[in-house]
Amino acid sequence: MILEMTGLSKAYDRGKSPFFAVKDVSLRLDAGDFVCIAGPSGSGKSTLLGMAAGLVSPTQGQVCFQGQDYRCQSDEERSVVRNQGIGYIMQGPSLLPNFTVLQNVLLPYYLLPPLKRSADPPVERASLLLEQVGMLPLASQYPAELSGGELRRAAIARSLLLSPRLVIADEPTGDLDEGNTQEVMQLFSRLAREGAALLVVTHDRAPLRYGKHLYCLKAGVLSAA
Ligand SMILES: Nc1ncnc2c1ncn2[C@@H]1O[C@H](COP(=O)(O)OP(=O)(O)O)[C@@H](O)[C@H]1O
Numbered sequence: 001m002i003l004e005m006t007g008l009s010k011a012y013d014r015g016k017s018p019f020f021a022v023k024d025v026s027l028r029l030d031a032g033d034f035v036c037i038a039g040p041s042g043s044g045k046s047t048l049l050g051m052a053a054g055l056v057s058p059t060q061g062q063v064c065f066q067g068q069d070y071r072c073q074s075d076e077e078r079s080v081v082r083n084q085g086i087g088y089i090m091q092g093p094s095l096l097p098n099f100t101v102l103q104n105v106l107l108p109y110y111l112l113p114p115l116k117r118s119a120d121p122p123v124e125r126a127s128l129l130l131e132q133v134g135m136l137p138l139a140s141q142y143p144a145e146l147s148g149g150e151l152r153r154a155a156i157a158r159s160l161l162l163s164p165r166l167v168i169a170d171e172p173t174g175d176l177d178e179g180n181t182q183e184v185m186q187l188f189s190r191l192a193r194e195g196a197a198l199l200v201v202t203h204d205r206a207p208l209r210y211g212k213h214l215y216c217l218k219a220g221v222l223s224a225a
């Protein structure tokens, strides 16, 4: 078992009464699982993924990543777990503007505790990942010089640098054309075959065909697609 979410709900303050963005969601991912969740804007997708990554604390329910309950870990412990064990592709822009594409992809290495770091940064692996998402020719560019789709593909390469057991992707193909969507989803399929767990959300249903376990999220409620 890689990720286990049990009875998860998240309420935000909105006016007088709390507003539940996610309602009683339970989901379990084992090694090799490729889960796709489709849901319209505002259905709770990003909130659910935030809880899966330990970035958003649930109002109810619990999340265990590799057998560890996030509630039993400090913020710092969760950050360490997230950097090494989870590749999180955020919905919005997430590259650091003052670093090149290659330096951005190497970021998870620089965030490792010194004892876990190899002597040299894994430039070869970063380059291979950039090649797999068609971004190697742009490795020396800065984020301001890239299109939305290029930024997204660089963020995908960065999320995979440390070979995470779990990849969480928030609308990873939202700004990609059909060819790039296909390549990214095929890359995810291969990672799942190699034993990672994939949790991907999208607002459109097209990428669903790549997943193995399909769900819909509507007004915070998860159901089989
Ligand atoms: N930090 C927050 N505070 C208050 N309301 C929020 C917050 N984050 C999200 N929401 C609300 O929760 C609902 C679900 O948001 P979100 O999880 O971002 O949905 P999705 O990713 O599916 O578009 C939306 O109605 C949004 O306005």
Ligand SMILES: [Mg+2]
Pocket: 045, 046, 047, 091, 170
């Ligand atoms: Mg979202």
